[in-house]
Amino acid sequence: MESILFLGFTLNAWIVIVTVLLVFILMLCTKLPADFVFLGAMTVLMVTGTLPVNEVLAGFSSSSVVLVGALFVVIAGLVHTGTM
Structure with missing residues (x-):
């Protein structure tokens, strides 16, 4: 190829x-x-x-990606409760 x-x-x-x-x-x-x-x-x-699959998925193991994902969950919770 x-x-x-x-x-x-x-x-x-x-x-x-x-x-x-x-x-x-x-x-x-x-x-x-x-x-x-x-x-x-x-x-x-x-x-x-x-x-390769391991290179494509390697970005998800970064701590910064996990932190941004966690912040999205926190913000969604704040929006749905009416805080924001």
Whole structure:
């Protein structure tokens, strides 16, 4: 799969380029939630074999990502209780 070249890029590079462009278009032109768009792009990169599964999921083990996710839960609780 690495030996296929088109305009100087491998097939994996073209998959990444098309995926990034598609993410930009979907974020600009549709009202799809950002998490669905980015999870879809992550799924495309995993299914096509462009990125190994352990590298794709490695970002979720970062402590900063876990902290931001926890803050989203706290803020959602504050909004639903009427505090904010």
